[in-house]
Amino acid sequence: MREYQTGINRDENRDRFKITDQSDNTVRNRRHEGKMKILLKRASILIVLLIFSGCSVHSPLIKGQEVDLPDSYSSEKPVSSPPVGRWWEWLGDEKLNALMEEALQNNLDIAQAYERLQQSLAIVRTTNSARGPVLNIEGSGGRARKSGVTAETYTLSAATSFEIDLWNKLGSRTRAARLDALASEEDLRSLYISISAQVADLYFLAIEHRAQIELSDNTIKSYRDTLKKVESRYRHGLVPAIDLYQSRQNLSSARAQLPVFEQNLATTLNALSVLTGRFPDNEIGGNANELIDTPEFPAGIPSELLTKRPDIRSAWLRLNATDERIGAAIANRFPSFNLVGTYGGASTKVRNILDSPNILWNILLQAVQPVIDSGRRSAEVERTRAVFREKLAAYHKTVLNAFKEVEDSLIKNRSSEKRISMLKENMAASENSLRIALDRYIQGLTDYLPVLTGQLHNFTAKSRLLAAKRQLISDRIELARALGGEWTDEIMKEYLTDKKGSTYEH
Template identity: 45%
Template sequence: MSLRYLLAALLLILLTGCSLHRPQSVELPGNLPETFHQPQAQGMRPSPAQPWWTIFADPALDELINEAFAHNLDLAQALARLEQAEALRRTTGAARLPRLDLQGQTRREKSPGIFGEHTGTSYNLSLAAAYEVDLWQKLSKHERAADLDLRAAGADAQTLLLSLSARIADFYYLAAEQRSQRDLTDDNIAAFTDILQRVESRYRQGLVPALDVYQARQNLEAARARRPQYERGLAQAEHALAVLLGRYPGDLPTGTLMTLPAAPEAFPAGLPSELLAQRPDVSAALLRLEAADARIAAAVAERFPTFNLLAAYGYSRNAFITGDISGAFWNLILNAAQPLFDGGRRKAEVERNEALFRERLAAYHGSVIGAFQEVEDALAANFAGEEQIMHLEDQNRSTEAALRLALDRYLAGLADYLPVLAAQSAHVESQSLLLNARRRLISDRISLARALGGIWMAQELERHLTGITNQGIHQP
């Protein structure tokens, strides 16, 4: 009677399933702030479903980003990793299904007997099936972990799409700034050359000392010395762009931006509660944390008995000295195994996965806090950048007026050349700083858009996966 009760209890557990590990709850690192601390612009924030770079309304930038999405090698690696994760999920899920093998054997042998030697041929052919009963949900937890890893790989690819678009735009506008800096330097060289010629003319007339000529040449050569650094910066920016497009350095498409445009209007960051759902890197960290928890459950289940159903059906023919015996055969086996001693291997594996869970939990908390830091930093940079540009524009107007006045006084013979020299240096520096500040404000806009994330990356990733043929990969 007790044996029947035991079998009935085992059958009940088999039908309902049993998990030996309770999933661990995951909490955020403290309460989310209700608002961002840094000041932010008023107005309408771009839709998270809309690619962020459309705020620049630049068709050339659109083409570059689309080409990068098609040919970037880092993105190609991410898509290949996604394919690997999909294949691994299918491999892991296959362990939960029955296995069916076709087995065959033939042999010919010679053996002695009381009636003399006998030579005969024996063979058998059978179908063999095996199935592991997932009583403790070990296999299902392994499959869940693999599925979560696949989704995390998809989130990684979305993160790369977001960062790749930001890097393309950053280098695109950096190259535009370097061109503008180079053109500004050429204008200054032309202006300083004209001033030098006028000073030399006055020197030949005996109106000014030779010192004025040397000082005029000093400013001209300083301007000429600055030009190579902008050429170098432009070349490096264009090389970086080409590599991001999957090209060799120096192989850039035509239609580059020649002048630095004004930054687009500032946009608000929205609510902190919306941020985490739009950051794929945070989603990836959470998915890997959940996968680690599932692997704890699988490791715990490894310490409990395993049950395997084995079955075979086939036909055999065996040759004996007394004659051949042939016919069909079958067998059905229930195999149970309980680990008794393994040197602490299974226990250590549970502890390793628990430590991995704690590591992934810290990584998830770090990604959440880091996401908020990136938004706060970008907001602060945008606010400070706009204020800096306002002051630099005032400074540039002042240095331009000071240079004009100093030059007029010098040419009128009312002052020496030193005020002109100082005014020229101040105005050149002011112009260069203003250009740099305008480009950095564009970068700050890009950084804010990148920090806020979005949901357009999921659609872009789906488009890429649809284009992958012969694999059958799909976004989970």
């Protein structure tokens, strides 16, 4: 270099200096070519890493549906059923339809489940963000004294990093989070089905309580009429005092039943109000007091439960999410590769930070291979495998419970129908027995005991028949709930759109 600088000022050595200058250019070219080869090699390595990025080190443990269901239910023929849809509309009760819409829009349990779904979606975005690059702007400035010299230093730089997902670790975590979010959506669907069943059940329970109150009122009136007849016969000396006291006892017993039914009606309406998001309201649900005949819903075949029951779909999704986490835990034992880069400048003056002589930059490929972690990563793999086995057992149990619930509902429907038929016969017999006993008592052919017994039996028979009719409706509702359904898709879309103005893609 000194010769080159010196030669610039000497004419007599100009030719020799030209040769030296050409040699320096040749060296520079060779160095440049060497650097280019190194850069090409590094670029080739990066390209290979990116091409093979996402290679999984874990084979999925789930190959298909893990449960073989029977071909039919024990009490049903194996016939596929049409979609039930909004089953409560089959009942033809407009007040129930309006109450159901209110509950599905304003129920606070549904609102909480919706927010849990939003949390799951946020977790998906958080987890997926690890697969993208990170860019930070860093800056500093200040004055320092060193070796007796005081100077100002200012820096400004952009730092970026990107993890190459060579073993599909980040991809597995993202898929697991996405499957969890889908499971949360199925949980919300399950809650819709559950809330709809609760609303309908409480609605008809309130109707039963009103019918029981009406029955009690009519019974009290009947007992009063009987008491007047007994008092008249007692005043004429036709019957002993025991008949009068027994008649009054019967009337008092009937009156004592009334507050119980009124209390049950009030608590039922309070529960129904809370389901619709209201404060307790004793006017909710109208004033109907007659139980209707409800149709039976077709049960279909057991295999349809796998697609119609959201709780089964939720358990299946969580099982798959656990399988993905096994892959992430295994991949975490392999080397990780990160691309790290920095570009910026440093200067004693702020305005000169990004001038060409002050520019600083670097591009690095970092590789980290776990060597000793005291068995932490291996233990995590075993833990996730144990969680998978737990979720697999939970999935099997969910399917079995769903099958059991449908079977139980079918049996209850048959039993309630038979019981109602028998109770109707019992009520007719008790009415005839009471009528004959009362006629014979008025004619003086018998004492008051057959009348007393007949009145009690008749009231009990009518009350039990009302309860049985309501129980049959409850069994119908339980069957609709157990069968699941796809009617939640539309209302889910409406709810998600109304709440946030947008939905998310699966």
